[in-house]
Amino acid sequence: MKRPTIADIARHAGVSKVAVSYALNGRPGVSASTRARILAIAGEIGWRPNSAARALNDNRAGALGLVLRRPARTLGVEPFFMELISGIEDELSARSHALLLQVARDHDEEIELYRRWWGEGRIDGAILVDLSADDPRVPVVEALHLPAVVIGHPSASGSLTAVWSDDRAAIRETVHHLAALGHRRLGRVAGLPLLVHTRQRDRAFAETCAALGLDEPVVVHTDYTGEEGARATRRLLTTPRRPTAIVYDNDIMAVAGLSVAQEIPLDVPGELSLVAWDDSPLCRVVRPPLTALSRDIPAYGMQAARTLLALVSGEHATHVEAPAARLTSRGSTARPA
Amino acid sequence: MKRPTIADIARHAGVSKVAVSYALNGRPGVSASTRARILAIAGEIGWRPNSAARALNDNRAGALGLVLRRPARTLGVEPFFMELISGIEDELSARSHALLLQVARDHDEEIELYRRWWGEGRIDGAILVDLSADDPRVPVVEALHLPAVVIGHPSASGSLTAVWSDDRAAIRETVHHLAALGHRRLGRVAGLPLLVHTRQRDRAFAETCAALGLDEPVVVHTDYTGEEGARATRRLLTTPRRPTAIVYDNDIMAVAGLSVAQEIPLDVPGELSLVAWDDSPLCRVVRPPLTALSRDIPAYGMQAARTLLALVSGEHATHVEAPAARLTSRGSTARPA
DNA sequence: CTACGTTACTTAACCGGATAAGCGAGTAGC
DNA sequence: GCTACTCGCTTATCCGGTTAAGTAACGTAG
Numbered sequence: 001m002k003r004p005t006i007a008d009i010a011r012h013a014g015v016s017k018v019a020v021s022y023a024l025n026g027r028p029g030v031s032a033s034t035r036a037r038i039l040a041i042a043g044e045i046g047w048r049p050n051s052a053a054r055a056l057n058d059n060r061a062g063a064l065g066l067v068l069r070r071p072a073r074t075l076g077v078e079p080f081f082m083e084l085i086s087g088i089e090d091e092l093s094a095r096s097h098a099l100l101l102q103v104a105r106d107h108d109e110e111i112e113l114y115r116r117w118w119g120e121g122r123i124d125g126a127i128l129v130d131l132s133a134d135d136p137r138v139p140v141v142e143a144l145h146l147p148a149v150v151i152g153h154p155s156a157s158g159s160l161t162a163v164w165s166d167d168r169a170a171i172r173e174t175v176h177h178l179a180a181l182g183h184r185r186l187g188r189v190a191g192l193p194l195l196v197h198t199r200q201r202d203r204a205f206a207e208t209c210a211a212l213g214l215d216e217p218v219v220v221h222t223d224y225t226g227e228e229g230a231r232a233t234r235r236l237l238t239t240p241r242r243p244t245a246i247v248y249d250n251d252i253m254a255v256a257g258l259s260v261a262q263e264i265p266l267d268v269p270g271e272l273s274l275v276a277w278d279d280s281p282l283c284r285v286v287r288p289p290l291t292a293l294s295r296d297i298p299a300y301g302m303q304a305a306r307t308l309l310a311l312v313s314g315e316h317a318t319h320v321e322a323p324a325a326r327l328t329s330r331g332s333t334a335r336p337a
Numbered sequence: 338m339k340r341p342t343i344a345d346i347a348r349h350a351g352v353s354k355v356a357v358s359y360a361l362n363g364r365p366g367v368s369a370s371t372r373a374r375i376l377a378i379a380g381e382i383g384w385r386p387n388s389a390a391r392a393l394n395d396n397r398a399g400a401l402g403l404v405l406r407r408p409a410r411t412l413g414v415e416p417f418f419m420e421l422i423s424g425i426e427d428e429l430s431a432r433s434h435a436l437l438l439q440v441a442r443d444h445d446e447e448i449e450l451y452r453r454w455w456g457e458g459r460i461d462g463a464i465l466v467d468l469s470a471d472d473p474r475v476p477v478v479e480a481l482h483l484p485a486v487v488i489g490h491p492s493a494s495g496s497l498t499a500v501w502s503d504d505r506a507a508i509r510e511t512v513h514h515l516a517a518l519g520h521r522r523l524g525r526v527a528g529l530p531l532l533v534h535t536r537q538r539d540r541a542f543a544e545t546c547a548a549l550g551l552d553e554p555v556v557v558h559t560d561y562t563g564e565e566g567a568r569a570t571r572r573l574l575t576t577p578r579r580p581t582a583i584v585y586d587n588d589i590m591a592v593a594g595l596s597v598a599q600e601i602p603l604d605v606p607g608e609l610s611l612v613a614w615d616d617s618p619l620c621r622v623v624r625p626p627l628t629a630l631s632r633d634i635p636a637y638g639m640q641a642a643r644t645l646l647a648l649v650s651g652e653h654a655t656h657v658e659a660p661a662a663r664l665t666s667r668g669s670t671a672r673p674a
Numbered sequence: 675c676t677a678c679g680t681t682a683c684t685t686a687a688c689c690g691g692a693t694a695a696g697c698g699a700g701t702a703g704c
Numbered sequence: 705g706c707t708a709c710t711c712g713c714t715t716a717t718c719c720g721g722t723t724a725a726g727t728a729a730c731g732t733a734g
Contacts, residue, residue: 003456005720016684021722031682048456052392053720056689061389063437075423076416077618083413086440098437098459100400102430103423119340119385121690122435226622255592256622263624281414282619285563285593287600342690353714358692368712390690393719458720 004045012041024049055121063098064088064308065123067110069130070224075103077252078224079280080297081129084151087301088127095309097124111140118146124312125149127304131156132194149308151300154319156196161311162319163304167197168204170293170325171247174275175208177327178245181335183273186217187236187243189229189253193221198249201277205247218243222253229253233260237272244336245273251280254290258332269334279328288331295325341382349378361386392458400435401425401645402460404447406467407561412440414589415561416617417634418466421488424638425464432646434461448477455483461649462486464641468493469531486645488637491656493533498648499656500641504534505541507630507662508584511612512545514664515582518672520610523554524573524580526566526590530558535586538614542584555580559590566590570597574609581673582610588617591627595669606671616665625668632662 006020013020015034022029023038030038055061066088068081075081085101092099100123104110114137117123124147128137131152138158141148154162178186188205191198202219209217220235222228229248233256236243248254254276258268266272268288276283279294300322311317343357350357352371359366360375361384367375392398403425405412412418422438429436437460441447451474454460461484465474468489475495478485491499515523525542528535539556546554557572559565566585570593573580585591591613595605603609605625613620616631637659648654 003458007720015682017721018685018723019683022683025722029682034682046456048453050393050720051457051459052389052398053689054722055389056387056393056691056720057722059689076419079413081413082419085438086412089438089440093439099439100435101422101426101438102436103426116385119383120388121340122388226618230622252618252622255619259622259624281563281589282592285567285589285596286623287596344690354691355693355715356713359713362692366712371712387690390719391692393690393721394692396719 003050004047005050006047008045009038009041009047012045013038059121061122061124062096063100063123064092064305064312065100065102065114065117065126066129067113067126068101068103069106069110077226078250078278079282080250080278083297084129084301084304087298088305089301090298091302091305091309097309107136111137114141114144114146118144125308127151127308128160131196132192133196133199135196147308147311149304149311149317151304153196153200157319161307161317163300163307163322164319165295165300165322166324167201170277170327171201171204172208173324173327174247174293175205175212175214177329178247178273178275178333179212179214181245181273181333183214183243183245183336185215185241185243185245187246188217188219189232189236189246189248189257190219190221191224191249201249215241222249224250224253226252226256229256230260233257237261237264237266244271245275245333247275247277249277251276251278251282251290251292254292254332255282255286258286258290269332271337273333273336275327275333277325283330291330291333292328293325294328295323340387341384342387343384345382346375346378346384349382350375396458397649398459398461399433400437400460401429401642401649402437402439402451402454402463403466404450404463405438405440406443406447414563415587415615416619417587417615420634421466421638421641424635425642426638427635428639428642428646434646444473448474451478451481451483455481462645464488464645465497468533469529470533470536472533484645484648486641486648486654488641490533490537494656498644498654500637500644500659501656502632502637502659503661504538507614507664508538508541509545510661510664511584511630512542512549512551514666515584515610515612515670516549516551518582518610518670520551520580520582520673522552522578522580522582524583525554525556526569526573526583526585526594527556527558528561528586538586552578559586561587561590563589563593566593567597570594574598574601574603581608582612582670584612584614586614588613588615588619588627588629591629592619592623595623595627606669608674610670610673612664612670614662620667628667628670629665630662631665632660 006017010017010020019030020038023035126148128150142159148160150157150160150162153164220232222232261268261272276290276292279292283290283292307317307320343354347354347357356367357375360372463485465487479496485497487494487497487499490501557569559569598605598609613627613629616629620627620629644654644657
């Protein structure tokens with residue numbers, strides 16, 4: 001009934017626990033015949049190494065930690081996190097590591113989680129997402145000597161290893177694309193202004209517009225929800241010189257913006273072009289389908305997990321730059337009227 | 338540098354390890370003054386109980402397992418899973434348990450995960466989602482004596498405890514609502530036909546239509562993706578006697594259906610009414626906003642976690658019925674033309 | 675024939691806690 | 705004044721594995 005241990009195997013095989021341990025771990029110290037016998041018995045009674053016992057020995061947890069900090073309602077809607085998780089998972093399961101996941105309300109709660117998990121030996125490392133400027137998590141994680149990888153720009157990751165993609169390049173590509181179509185007045189519905197990537201996108205957006213001689217763009221910040229996306233769109237479209245194209249920081253806000261436009265009504269893409277950041281099935285099901293900035297998010301997660309595992313096993317890891325998002329042109333962008 | 342243990346505390350306090358253990362666990366055997374001294378030292382040097390050592394002792398992992406089996410692309414889009422996870426999390430973190438999460442390709446891989454996790458003592462119990470008819474996971478989990486809670490109807494959960502909500506009641510409410518508006522020809526874009534809840538919804542849909550004297554409804558099954566939702570909608574709308582209302586099994590397909598209708602063009606809700614299952618922000622951002630079947634998914638997850646924890650601690654748990662989804666009427670349903 | 679190595683194991687100890695049992699000292703009851 | 709009991713702590717063991725340090729039996733070289 002209870003789970004078999006190496007002591008059970010030892011008893012069956014008529015040898016000591018240690019002989020069994022040697023045999024099962026493929027190290028010298030037992031004869032080939034004894035080894036075969038032990039392996040056979042282990043297979044027969046369905047033995048599995050107890051992870052707690054292993055962890056206790058070599059002081060490894062065999063798990064990595066991930067804390068998500070956005071409220072449940074936005075978390076669910078954005079495919080980003082789920083795709084990221086499935087990528088991380090993929091890499092971890094291949095190396096038989098587990099992922100400890102938790103949703104936290106704020107930075108303090110998140111930091112307390114790292115303290116606890118690390119202190120209790122539950123995790124070997126952590127992946128930090130949604131990096132903000134002067135992120136309070138960075139110094140804490142550094143002080144804890146908790147191996148960690150930051151998903152975000154190296155400029156704000158302190159001494160922690162960063163896995164990042166060049167959002168500025170993606171923004172440049174987008175603005176160039178819109179400018180080439182003939183747009184001169186652009187708007188941007190951005191995410192949380194505290195996040196590093198929001199700031200970088202904001203700046204790149206403004207700079208590229210300036211470089212191309214376009215009007216100074218109008219940027220409205222939101223909390224990533226559809227509601228605020230709709231509100232921001234209405235604001236942009238009621239300004240005296242309304243933009244002819246709007247770039248959104250996620251897909252749900254872009255869809256909300258599309259609805260707002262159609263309600264006014266404004267023809268998309270005839271009178272208004274729309275671009276979403278982070279492509280998802282959602283962008284393809286609405287009419288017109290949304291031009292979007294696509295990247296391979298699961299691969300991004302895999303890269304982060306791989307880098308962190310290297311760090312955990314003592315290797316020295318350098319920042320990793322993942323491919324920038326690329327513009328996938330669909331029906332929501334066109335030459336302005 | 339290395340993490341402090343109770344032996345360190347014992348040395349500082351000049352007592353034995355056992356005295357420290359008693360003091361830290363609030364059990365008798367040490368004087369109040371010694372206890373206070375030990376607690377002070379523990380706090381000072383930042384001691385945390387090593388989870389592996391604890392687990393090894395009382396044969397508990399302090400973690401529950403959850404395996405998701407849908408492909409990453411659909412997983413990300415449906416808010417359901419993320420909301421469920423955040424609910425489970427909420428309950429678990431309150432009782433300082435962890436959640437082990439993994440994405441599997443098929444039932445076999447999922448079953449192998451339960452075998453491994455349980456065999457290695459990594460989890461104390463598991464939550465099974467997406468119950469199918471004759472689900473192969475049920476007998477395996479039963480044979481393993483792995484405490485488990487099934488999210489799905491008790492009729493297919495075998496001896497496992499089920500946490501479920503009455504989908505048939507929700508379907509009945511929906512069909513009654515549409516019939517009251519004057520609809521007589523209904524369509525349904527359903528999910529995977531193998532899943533138990535799909536079958537129950539199918540049957541309830543047909544039965545309610547029959548009971549109300551409506552036409553026999555047309556049902557098309559899909560894999561939950563927007564693409565198939567769009568295709569199914571086109572099929573339904575090109576049948577000779579096309580339905581005047583369509584009920585979808587998730588939100589993304591409903592949005593895809595809305596786009597298809599608007600492209601034809603068919604006025605929603607004037608010429609076609611739409612209902613989505615599982616409300617999400619997505620339903621509110623499109624125009625017209627979608628009438629949807631809402632339920633408190635995080636609460637559902639919390640209930641599952643709570644029930645499983647009770648099971649794990651040896652209590653006898655009975656099936657739990659969560660509130661059925663309720664229809665939230667929005668702009669996508671109206672009297673037919 | 676002794677000295678030295680291997681081979682194939684064993685015993686002992688450890689990881690960090692929990693638990694059962696033991697053991698002096700104080701003290702209360704009769 | 706003796707037993708009996710409680711208090712406050714200790715020593716010994718255990719959980720399930722890994723690792724270091726023996727130790728017989730045997731082969732081989734000098």
